[in-house]
Amino acid sequence: AVYPLQTIVLVFYFLCLSTMFLIRPIVSAITDVRGKAPIYAALYFLPLLTSIHALACGLIYWFFPYLSIGISMITNAIHYSVKLDQSFKALIRSSLLEVKNFVIISVHWLLLAYGIIALGHHYAFLCLIPFPSIFYILTVRFTDPAEFREVEVRQN
16 A cells, blocks of 8 residues: 555656656746746755655655644644633634634544544544543643733732
């Protein structure tokens, strides 16, 4: 299963290189742009990216479920921490009633579910999918920076 997934990226890099050599001169002749820096940059980066992918794709393939779980939890926390109103009711209301936030949280949960399924340990762990969101909402009141500032002001 690794080899088709590995070679499709290598084919993409080859297509990027070939279109750069075939289409770029035509476009630059038509538009009368003579910049050489992008071509030189691509000549350095495409072989570099190809060799990194060829050497590390097995690690990426093996580590991807763990990456998807970690990224899902980190982006979930970032999504909630950006909210200005960090109260319990406001976070619940924005998570359930606002369509945009509901879609974002659903994508986080789908990414987390994909990581859990890809690990293949036990499907009972799928019950833990909403846990990062619930944990953030329940513990946000203990990490409010305004309370720490008030305690600091009282001590001074």
